[in-house]
Amino acid sequence: MMTAAPRPAAAARPNARPIYLDYQATTPVDPRVLEAMLPWFTEKFGNPGSVTHAYGREAEAAVERARGQVAALIGAEPREIVFTSGATEANNLALKGAARFHRDDRDRVVTLATEHKCVLESARALEREGFRVTILPVPLDGLVDLAALEAALDERTAVVSVMAAHNEIGVLQPLVEIGALCRARGILFHSDAAQAFGKIPLDVEAMKIDLLSISGHKVYGPKGVGALYVRRRPRARLTPLVDGGGQERGLRSGTLPTPLIVGLGEAAAVAADEMTSEAGRLRALRERFLAGIRIAVPSVRVNGDPVRRLPANLNLTFPGVGVLELMEACPGLALSTGSACTAAEVEPSYVLRAIGVSDELARSTLRIGLGRFTSERDVDFAVDALGAAVGRLQGKPVKSRSGASI
Amino acid sequence: MSPAYLDWNATAPVRPEVAEAMSEALRRTGNPSSVHRWGRAARQAIERARAEVAALVGAAPAEVIFTSGGTEANHLALGGVHDHRVLISAIEHDSVRAAVPGATVIPVSSEGVVDLGALDALLAAEDRPAVISIMLANNETGAIQPIAEAAAIARRHGTLLHCDAIQGAGKIPVDLGALGADLLSISAHKLGGPPGVGALVAREGVPLSALQRGGGQERSRRAGTENLPGIVGFGVAAELAARASLPAIAELRDAAEAALTAVAPEARVFAKTAPRLPNTLCIGMPGVAASTQVMALDLAGVMVSAGAACSSGKVRRSHVLEAMGASAAEAESAIRVSLGWSTTAAEIEQMIAAWTALYRRTRSAAA
Numbered sequence: 196m197m198t199a200a201p202r203p204a205a206a207a208r209p210n211a212r213p214i215y216l217d218y219q220a221t222t223p224v225d226p227r228v229l230e231a232m233l234p235w236f237t238e239k240f241g242n243p244g245s246v247t248h249a250y251g252r253e254a255e256a257a258v259e260r261a262r263g264q265v266a267a268l269i270g271a272e273p274r275e276i277v278f279t280s281g282a283t284e285a286n287n288l289a290l291k292g293a294a295r296f297h298r299d300d301r302d303r304v305v306t307l308a309t310e311h312k313c314v315l316e317s318a319r320a321l322e323r324e325g326f327r328v329t330i331l332p333v334p335l336d337g338l339v340d341l342a343a344l345e346a347a348l349d350e351r352t353a354v355v356s357v358m359a360a361h362n363e364i365g366v367l368q369p370l371v372e373i374g375a376l377c378r379a380r381g382i383l384f385h386s387d388a389a390q391a392f393g394k395i396p397l398d399v400e401a402m403k404i405d406l407l408s409i410s411g412h413k414v415y416g417p418k419g420v421g422a423l424y425v426r427r428r429p430r431a432r433l434t435p436l437v438d439g440g441g442q443e444r445g446l447r448s449g450t451l452p453t454p455l456i457v458g459l460g461e462a463a464a465v466a467a468d469e470m471t472s473e474a475g476r477l478r479a480l481r482e483r484f485l486a487g488i489r490i491a492v493p494s495v496r497v498n499g500d501p502v503r504r505l506p507a508n509l510n511l512t513f514p515g516v517g518v519l520e521l522m523e524a525c526p527g528l529a530l531s532t533g534s535a536c537t538a539a540e541v542e543p544s545y546v547l548r549a550i551g552v553s554d555e556l557a558r559s560t561l562r563i564g565l566g567r568f569t570s571e572r573d574v575d576f577a578v579d580a581l582g583a584a585v586g587r588l589q590g591k592p593v594k595s596r597s598g599a600s601i
Numbered sequence: 602m603s604p605a606y607l608d609w610n611a612t613a614p615v616r617p618e619v620a621e622a623m624s625e626a627l628r629r630t631g632n633p634s635s636v637h638r639w640g641r642a643a644r645q646a647i648e649r650a651r652a653e654v655a656a657l658v659g660a661a662p663a664e665v666i667f668t669s670g671g672t673e674a675n676h677l678a679l680g681g682v683h684d685h686r687v688l689i690s691a692i693e694h695d696s697v698r699a700a701v702p703g704a705t706v707i708p709v710s711s712e713g714v715v716d717l718g719a720l721d722a723l724l725a726a727e728d729r730p731a732v733i734s735i736m737l738a739n740n741e742t743g744a745i746q747p748i749a750e751a752a753a754i755a756r757r758h759g760t761l762l763h764c765d766a767i768q769g770a771g772k773i774p775v776d777l778g779a780l781g782a783d784l785l786s787i788s789a790h791k792l793g794g795p796p797g798v799g800a801l802v803a804r805e806g807v808p809l810s811a812l813q814r815g816g817g818q819e820r821s822r823r824a825g826t827e828n829l830p831g832i833v834g835f836g837v838a839a840e841l842a843a844r845a846s847l848p849a850i851a852e853l854r855d856a857a858e859a860a861l862t863a864v865a866p867e868a869r870v871f872a873k874t875a876p877r878l879p880n881t882l883c884i885g886m887p888g889v890a891a892s893t894q895v896m897a898l899d900l901a902g903v904m905v906s907a908g909a910a911c912s913s914g915k916v917r918r919s920h921v922l923e924a925m926g927a928s929a930a931e932a933e934s935a936i937r938v939s940l941g942w943s944t945t946a947a948e949i950e951q952m953i954a955a956w957t958a959l960y961r962r963t964r965s966a967a968a
Contacts, residue, residue, distance in 0.1 A: 213637070213638065213639075215630060215639065217632070217635055217637065217639070217640075220632040220634075220635050220640070221630060221631065221632035221635075221826060222630070223628075223629075223630040224627045224628070229624070229627050229628065232627070233620070233624060236614075236615040236619075236620045236623065236795060236834075237614055237615050237617065237620045238614075240612060240613070240614040240615060241606075241608075241611075241612065241904075242608070242611040242612035242796075244611070245608055245611045245612070245904070245906060247892070247895045247896065247899060247906060247907065248608065248895070248898075248899045248904035248905070248906070249604060249899060249902075249904060250604070250606060250608075250904055251608075251611070251904070279669075280668075280669030280670075280673070280797065280825065280828070281669075281825045281826060281828075282825075283813055283815040283816065283824050283825030283826070284669065284813055284825060286815070287812070287813045287814060287815070287824075311815065312814075312815045312816050312817070312824070313813070313814060313815025313816060313824055313825070314815075316814035316815050316824065317814055317815075319814075320814055410826075412632075412826060417627060417828075417830060417831075418826055418827065418828045418829050418830065418831070419669065419797045419798060419827075419828025419829075419830070419831045420797060420828075436676070436812055436813070437672050437673055437676045437696070437700075437812070438676075438696070438699035438700065439672045439675070439676075439694065439695045439696030439697075439698075439699045439700070440672065440695050440696060441695070448672050448695070448696060448699065449669065449670045449671070449672035449673060449696070450612060450670060450671075450672070450788075450790060450796050451796070452669075452670075452790075452795065452796035452797025452798075452831075453796060454795065454796070454797075455795075455796070455797045455828075455831070522636075522637070529635070529637040529638065529639055529640075530637065531635055531636070531637070534816070
């Protein structure tokens with residue numbers, strides 16, 4: 196094995212913090228978001244429900260401003276935004292709420308095998324309540340088979356749930372086409388946009404989306420807050436999951452967490468300003484990553500459609516290399532095998548299994564999530580580190596980005 | 602004039618130490634379920650907070666399930682009991698009332714304390730598995746409920762007891778073992794923590810049905826990425842609340858009560874003779890609508906409320922005061938003044954002055 200001169204990216208990072216490549220699991224709070232949030236914890240702490248006094252009204256105004264910021268990013272009206280504790284709650288509310296409301300005339304729920312656990316678990320809960328649940332298979336590219344979806348819809352279908360952008364394999368589903376299929380049949384279309392909101396353009400009108408789930412912490416906002424877009428015309432009707440004080444037009448009771456909501460609003464506003472340019476930057480970084488890793492590890496495979504995917508996501512299989520060993524061999528990188536929710540599980544990803552990736556290959560698969568604070572240098576370092584580690588684990592030399600053996 | 606915030610039962614400001622801890626947590630990245638070092642650090646922070654919250658209420662850390670707040674905790678506690686008979690006191694918060702709409706109502710005394718004899722009789726009347734829900738302290742009147750005694754009755758009848766301790770925790774000592782409750786709801790923002798986080802404390806083995814399903818967090822009892830900074834803040838607030846004592850607050854509250862009743866001897870103080878939270882005063886100005894009082898006080902920079910803060914500010918007649926046998930006129934004239942750790946004597950004086958001025962205006966107008 197030839198010894199090359201120290202690689203510049205690696206040499207420049209002695210004792211540095213590991214590079215964070217897990218932006219699909221969670222994102223850091225943007226400093227602008229944090230700054231917007233902080234006063235609402237201590238100085239302006241009123242309960243937005245206390246509109247009979249000054250502190251309450253001030254908090255209410257902040258919540259309404261944030262509602263407008265979130266709505267603007269998806270082409271919705273402010274009053275169509277219902278704040279929740281996160282995307283998991285939004286997904287549970289959308290599926291269970293829509294299905295339970297329409298139980299008498301429509302008792303069927305249709306979704307995909309690759310949806311997030313919280314959608315699939317909600318569907319299973321509905322099945323136990325007597326709903327008919329159809330979970331459609333998904334082909335290798337990760338994209339919904341529109342003909343199969345259309346065939347699955349009938350006059351008893353209450354809601355279809357298809358995520359906008361996938362949390363593991365990054366693929367973007369054809370929302371416009373799905374929306375048209377659903378609207379023509381009077382079926383509610385729910386999309387889990389936790390990964391898509393603020394990353395790719397979303398328009399609830401053009402996409403005919405009736406319910407859309409949003410997460411704060413996937414878009415550089417805080418954890419503990421999310422939202423569900425609930426269409427008003429034609430009205431998407433829901434049975435609430437939690438009832439009580441009657442906040443959020445009765446769809447979601449509980450004191451509104453003003454600082455978190457302000458944070459989500461600010462995160463949406465920043466994304467509205469920067470999404471287009473940031474998507475271009477990230478796409479270029481991703482292509483740089485992919486080009487580098489292909490040189491270092493020619494056998495690498497990309498899971499999910501290579502084009503119709505989030506700008507900053509890669510899902511890579513390194514045949515013959517155990518992914519846990521690979522992560523261990525790269526202590527300078529924060530990586531994941533897939534969904535964080537199930538990261539500690541030993542089972543390979545059900546998503547990869549659903550699109551037909553063998554368990555063996557799934558155990559050789561990494562999810563790479565780049566984001567707002569990822570630099571070109573981070574990418575180069577990560578490619579070098581991964582390439583070298585794969586080489587060691589495969590027990591054979593690999594090539595560096597430049598093509599020279601190292 | 603500086604504002605006087607006297608609506609602490611609606612929400613309390615985040616304590617400075619809590620804000621500092623949260624601000625730091627908000628600057629860190631990491632999903633607590635991720636296995637890399639960011640994830641592990643996040644997990645450790647959550648487990649530390651879990652221990653702090655558990656310690657506040659005398660529970661084991663494993664018994665604490667973090668939720669998005671008190672409303673969700675109440676729903677999680679009561680949402681899975683479809684096949685049980687449910688009994689709730691007449692003064693429960695709307696989040697409990699809405700969680701179990703068909704519940705049997707346990708009456709309360711004119712002082713706002715649950716009638717234990719009635720509870721016993723209601724349980725004896727039907728031999729079905731039952732769940733009881735009684736709050737630790739009422740949010741409107743501050744009346745503290747005899748939870749330990751209710752728990753003894755519950756045990757005799759083999760029923761589970763849920764206690765909504767959202768207003769009580771942090772204001773009076775709470776000990777799960779001494780209370781004897783099987784389930785206990787708490788909320789961070791009522792005790793100096795942030796809004797958007799709460800907990801259900803569930804004794805090991807008590808059956809629960811998850812409201813929110815998904816990634817399997819909180820041992821599958823509450824799915825969703827944990828609100829890490831919120832939980833960290835909750836932990837710090839719980840730790841501070843466990844050490845705090847509120848005798849000074851009780852003195853200020855008692856002084857306010859004495860001053861207002863000296864001005865208007867006919868004013869009714871609700872739950873006056875009941876054991877009461879040290880920070881809460883619910884008082885009626887006869888003949889003057891609560892909304893008028895709240896508005897007049899607001900103009901004078903004094904923030905109080907007409908009952909619960911929850912929705913849209915619409916002033917509804919309080920089901921709590923009605924259950925205490927208050928007439929419509931009495932219930933519609935009641936305001937809630939609630940104090941907290943940073944309340945000053947000057948704020949109380951400001952409130953007394955504004956209330957007295959309004960009282961005198963209405964009396965001279967009537968005369």
